[in-house]
Amino acid sequence: MNLEIAKNKINTAARVAVLTGAGISAESGIPTFRDAQTGYWARFSPHELASPVAYEKNAELVWQWYAERFITCQTAQPNAAHTALAALEQRTALTVVTQNVDQLHQRAGSQNVLELHGNITTARCEKCSHVQALSPDFVPPPICQKCASRMRPNVVWFGELLPRAILEQAWKTFEQCEVALVIGTSSLVEPAASLGRIAKESGALLIEVNPEVTPLSKYADLRVSSSAIKGLGALLGEYSR
Ligand SMILES: [Zn+2]
Structure with a gap:
């Protein structure tokens, strides 16, 4: 399939499902979890910073890591790929399913966003599960406004479900779409690995935007071998302006 036919399909589709991963945020200057582990953080494995066991062992350390990541995300700005998706949502029924926790899709104007891994801009009460936004100058750990208990980062850690x-909605979104766009994810971990394939098996057109070949690539009707900004610029054309 060529780019022009794909553009036309996106343009006329009643339902578009989008999956985004770290690649789209990288272009806003948000390093991946591993890439952010520089300096002091280089000595820890990801499991020592982002798992229930790590939090139980050293909540202060885990919060310190997330407080830094929070600032990085707050300082970053949505890029042209984020805004192109938000603009397309004005024209068609579009849902973004994201593995990212930075909320850049929402800040770009996307309304229908399913966050598979939670988000870094909020905290969740360990006791009553109340979720509240972090203020830019919060001192970790935040305390629940409802019950005064300690709160944890509102993200999904290694070893957590x-x-x-959200997961069920994501499956449904990809089962029912006419066009599935998978952008900037290595498609190695579930459910990211399967969502695109499910769409394809349900009769949707599957488009992958990724500079690297992934396990999903062989199922794609069209592979756009470039970064998110460049790839969506080519695919969405007028929408990204
Ligand atoms: Zn609480």
């Missing part, structure tokens, strides 16, 4: 309701 993804939020079930």
Whole structure:
């Protein structure tokens, strides 16, 4: 399939499902989890910073890591790929399913966003599960406004299950779409690995935007071998202006 036909399909599709991963945020200057582990943080494995066991062992350290990441995300700005998706949502029924926790899709104007891994801009009460936004100058750990208990980062850690309701909505979104766009994810971990394939098996057109070949690539009707900004610029054309 060529780019022009794909553009036309996106343009006329009643339902578009989008999956985004770290690649789209990297172009806003947000390093991947591993790439952010420089300096002091280089000595820790990801499991020592982002797992229930790590938090139990040293909540202060885990919060310190997340407080830094929070600032990085707050300082970053949505890029042209984020805004192109938000603009397309004005024209068609579009849902973004994201592995990212930075909320750049929402800040670009996307309304229908399913966060598979939670988000870094909020905290969740360890006791009553109340979720509240972090203020830019918060001192970790935040304290729950409802019950005064300690709060944890509102993200999914290694060894934790993804939020079930979100996951079910994500499956449904990809099963029912006419066009599936998978952008900037290595498609190695579930459910990211399967969502595009499910769409394809349900009869959707599957487009992958990624500079690297991934396990999903062989199922794609069209592979756009470039970064998110460049790839979406080519695919969405007028929408990205
Ligand atoms: Zn609480």
